[in-house]
Amino acid sequence: MLLLAIDTSSSLVSVALLMGKRNVRFREQEMERGQGEALIPMIQELFESAHLSMKDLTGVAVAVGPGSFTGVRIGIATARAIAMALDIPVYGVTNFEAYSYSLLKPVTVVLDSKRDDYFVQKFDENGIALGTPKIATEKQLKKALPFTAVGSGAAMLAGQIGCKLLNKISPTAVSVGRIALTRLDHPMPASPLYLREADVTL
Numbered sequence: 001m002l003l004l005a006i007d008t009s010s011s012l013v014s015v016a017l018l019m020g021k022r023n024v025r026f027r028e029q030e031m032e033r034g035q036g037e038a039l040i041p042m043i044q045e046l047f048e049s050a051h052l053s054m055k056d057l058t059g060v061a062v063a064v065g066p067g068s069f070t071g072v073r074i075g076i077a078t079a080r081a082i083a084m085a086l087d088i089p090v091y092g093v094t095n096f097e098a099y100s101y102s103l104l105k106p107v108t109v110v111l112d113s114k115r116d117d118y119f120v121q122k123f124d125e126n127g128i129a130l131g132t133p134k135i136a137t138e139k140q141l142k143k144a145l146p147f148t149a150v151g152s153g154a155a156m157l158a159g160q161i162g163c164k165l166l167n168k169i170s171p172t173a174v175s176v177g178r179i180a181l182t183r184l185d186h187p188m189p190a191s192p193l194y195l196r197e198a199d200v201t202l
Contacts, residue, residue, distance in 0.1 A: 005177030008075035009067030061180035112153035
């Protein structure tokens with residue numbers, strides 16, 4: 001099983017190649033915009049560094065959000081296009097799942113919503129979700145203390161309310177790929193998870 005994993009849902013774009021449970025290669029790059037132009041060259045460089053061809057792929061995994069509306073769409077569209085061209089399956093993984101993966105302790109995944117609130121979901125020590133994803137304010141999360149936060153909004157929230165902070169080191173795409181490898185027989189569709197409608201400016 002050779003799996004390509006993609007995450008363009010935040011400003012830290014990451015891609016990874018995984019063979020079975022072994023991480024082959026990964027690349028990540030910080031960018032606020034331009035993910036659409038940078039993604040394919042990053043993927044091509046990844047395959048070249050691993051001396052592999054895209055034709056060797058047997059699946060594609062992608063982070064489905066929540067996150068940047070544009071970034072999520074770019075990642076899913078790219079994953080679907082590659083999967084369609086090669087006639088291979090595509091696997092969707094939420095950003096909440098990716099951040100909670102393999103931590104072995106109860107955590108609240110806190111994602112930056114780019115507004116005055118956060119996208120949050122709780123997980124137990126086995127990475128099992130406790131309830132559905134939701135939008136929560138700083139005031140609401142303060143009432144939920146104590147908890148340990150991880151995710152793109154965790155450091156900001158810890159500075160505001162003093163929750164414990166856990167930094168996840170591995171690139172999100174690696175976790176996305178490893179989660180996908182555990183559900184090859186029952187994939188989650190690669191459909192965007194937004195939690196909120198996009199802003200429209202006329």
